[in-house]
Amino acid sequence: MTTRRPLRADAVRNRARILGAAHEQITARGPEVSMEQIAAASGVAVGTLYKHFPNKTDLVAAVVAASFETVADDAEECLRRSDAGSPAMTEFVAFLTRLMDTTASNHAVKAAAHELNADHSAHPAMRSVETRVTAALSRLIATAQTQGELRGDFGIDDLYLMLSTLPADQPPAARTRWLALLLTGLTAR
Structure with missing residues (x-):
C-alpha cells in the first residue's frame, strides 16, 4: 500500500x-x-x-465536488444551530434558500459537467459529502417534525426529489415563489 x-x-x-x-x-x-x-x-x-x-473533465468534477463540500458544511452548520436552540424549520428553510441560490449560480458548472461527462459522483470526496449532507439534513428534518413544524411523512428522499425539480435556470423571484409553494405543502400546520 x-x-x-x-x-x-x-x-x-x-x-x-x-x-x-x-x-x-x-x-x-x-x-x-x-x-x-x-x-x-x-x-x-x-x-x-x-x-x-x-484534463478538463477531472477539473470540472473537482469544481462540482468542492461546491458540494460547501453544501455539506452549510447543512452541518444548520444542524449545529438547531441543536443549540434555533428552530429547526427556520434552519431548514434558510438552508433551502441558500441552496437554491448556490444551485442557480452553479448552473453553468453543472452544465459543463454534464457536457463533459464529468462524473462528479465518482469523485472520491463525493461519497463522504453525500453522507454528511444526508446525515445532517435527516436529523434537521426529524427535529423540525418533532417540533411540529414539518409534516411527519416528509423524508430525506422527498427532499432530494424536491431538489431535483429546483428551477435553477429561473430568475430569483420565480425560485422564491417555487420554494414558498413547496413549503406550504410541507409545513405541519
Missing part, C-alpha cells in the same frame, strides 16, 4: 486558486473555456494546472 504525501503549502494554495478560477471561468464562459484560460485566471502556469488536473 502506498501512502500519499500531503501537498506542500504552495501546492495547496495553487490547487485552491485553480478551483476558484475554474468555477469563475466556467460560470462566465461555459464548458468551452480552455485550460489555458483557467490557468491564466488562476495565476499559475499551464503545467501546474495539468499537474493538479490532467
